[in-house]
């Protein structure tokens with residue numbers, strides 16, 4: 134919420150000003166061409182004939198941004214005027230993807246821009262490829278936040294996204310000789326035309342030091358005072374988030390850390406030049422780089438500083454805007470609904486208590502009521518190693534006032550639990566915000582649940598498992614606080630932008646209602662037996678495969694067989710996502726072809742993509758395994774025309790936009806009970822890919838929507854996995870029982886698939902035969918069965934096209950618009966049908 138002119142009517146000159154500007158910002162091809170030439174001269178500072186593609190991209194970016202600005206200002210003015218309730222989405226990650234073409238799509242100026250480029254003899258896609266991707270996220274959680282920003286604005290939900298403006302985003306991935314190599318992501322190298330610094334919003338955040346308590350001589354009440362060791366300046370950078378064709382523009386406010394005083398002349402004059410900028414260096418490290426570990430907490434001090442820094446800046450910003458509108462602080466929760474994107478910003482609960490009690494001098498009870506009414510907490514993972522637990526020493530030294538507040542929250546909470554569950558000491562210990570077993574820790578998930586009005590998982594199964602297992606005690610204490618909101622993805626980027634030919638085909642038969650009401654895709658079912666339409670459908674798929682093939686040829690000099698089945702697994706590399714199960718299956722196919730047992734295999738292209746956290750050696754070995762299998766089958770004359778295995782480097786949002794439309798088979802093969810939801814599965818479905826997968830996360834709901842006959846199911850269910858775990862799982866038994874699995878594992882052990890190298894994969898073979906935490910051995914045979922079924926049906930192109938069409942037709946539920954409607958209804962209490 135900008136501290137706009139608080140509802141004053143624009144003066145005469147102003148209106149003429151805006152109309153004049155509006156005139157300039159016309160969206161015709163001519164208007165865009167003129168604006169392009171003007172920005173090339175005025176903003177880029179070059180005559181157009183001397184400009185390079187990057188200059189041309191930047192000139193285009195600036196003119197598109199111009200056309201967002203008016204809507205941005207009118208949106209803010211209407212929010213202030215109507216004193217609306219605002220959703221604040223606090224996330225340590227926003228995986229936005231490139232802006233240019235998305236903004237053009239949402240503004241409805243893509244065609245005009247294309248025409249303007251033709252007249253200027255440029256290719257718009259070529260210009261767009263110049264945009265450095267803002268990779269301010271690791272994977273699912275970060276991308277979900279970006280999809281939600283698009284849907285909130287398209288549904289006209291007053292919202293602000295709050296996060297960190299990392300100077301370096303997710304690392305760039307190079308694959309060198311089958312091994313991942315990381316390179317720093319200099320996305321800000323040439324500046325960023327999509328952000329605007331908001332100097333009026335600068336905040337100051339304290340760290341370290343100690344607290345002092347004094348007695349208020351009048352009330353005798355204790356007053357807490359935090360004496361920090363140092364403070365850091367938080368500078369806001371705002372990125373406009375345009376809605377789809379509704380002139381709404383919400384704000385993404387990302388915070389950059391700067392030294393209070395970036396240069397200490399006194400120290401400098403004493404000749405300590407490095408000392409003079411030490412503060413600057415130290416402070417700026419806070420927003421320097423995104424932490425790459427996904428789903429494994431590192432307990433690093435800097436990570437906690439990042440989390441507290443952006444959360445404190447954001448809450449202080451809300452309080453500042455609240456006061457600017459002269460609203461009583463007691464009404465804070467009526468104005469702001471703050472959603473915690475996992476526990477990463479959950480320190481915000483203690484921070485709001487600090488602000489309300491220490492700075493606004495509101496009594497503890499009232500402050501707590503406001504705090505609980507303000508926050509909602511979304512959990513995105515069940516993996517124990519991903520649940521954040523901060524060692525007390527780190528926490529207490531960085532945030533001495535907050536640990537006091539958390540102790541007080543805990544004291545009062547445990548008192549309630551002791552009353553609610555008398556004598557149940559074990560439960561009290563499990564629920565305590567402070568873990569006492571071994572080194573003392575602050576349990577951030579417990580704090581998030583205790584300090585929030587609502588807690589939700591991100592898919593039906595996940596939300597059930599949260600209630601039955603991870604947060605069982607809390608569910609039994611506060612059953613009405615738990616709900617589910619199944620994830621969704623925005624059809625604007627993941628369908629309309631990713632696959633214009635499919636969009637055109639859908640518009641042709643359905644009109645355009647589906648753009649903002651994806652359930653309208655159901656209309657496609659009328660064409661499921663229309664041979665002519667199915668023909669068009671297949672053609673569209675071949676086109677998308679052709680486009681991806683061209684890109685792979687250009688970027689990797691590898692040619693793909695468009696007639697082959699494109700079998701795709703793209704997501705972060707992790708044992709529970711089981712990219713190694715996929716690779717072992719391919720080795721099984723290899724063995725069967727080599728033995729002559731498998732003759733008529735329809736040719737397959739296996740595409741893999743995804744980054745491994747730099748310190749996650751096992752995941753890096755999984756990448757090496759995939760690349761080694763690719764080498765093997767690609768070189769072998771018996772298999773090279775039947776099997777192609779490719780690891781496409783540097784998987785990202787823009788690469789995803791190329792891959793999802795081209796996929797035939799969508800690999801969703803995680804161990805049941807481990808993938809909270811998955812969102813890639815939804816992007817594949819929308820683009821007509823058929824899924825092969827387990828009953829895990831959102832796969833279950835996808836199968837419910839599309840029909841079990843249009844989904845290749847395999848594997849143990851979550852209860853079966855839990856059962857086996859309890860009964861004691863011996864992976865070697867499955868190796869013994871399955872001749873194919875034994876041949877594959879023995880081959881791997883003996884170096885048969887790796888030119889005799891027996892060492893590289895020894896750790897993987899050992900783990901899978903001895904431990905196999907994710908039941909790869911147990912699911913191998915059933916997976917191979919489902920795979921061969923998929924292969925058979927793929928040969929029946931009519932049957933396959935019907936399944937493909939039905940996946941798109943029944944993907945309506947998985948639009949992030951549906952998810953946001955549910956958040957508004959069940960958690961944020963924002964009524965949309967006004």
Ligand code: 26W
Pocket residue numbers: 271272273274275277426427428429430431475513514519520521591620808809810811812830
């Ligand atoms: C502390 C390190 C860390 C970093 C990120 C722990 C956990 C995370 C995220 C929660 C991991 C993540 O991205 N989870 C994914 O969230 C998606 C959006 O809800 C889900 O669809 C995926 O199933 C889930 O793995």
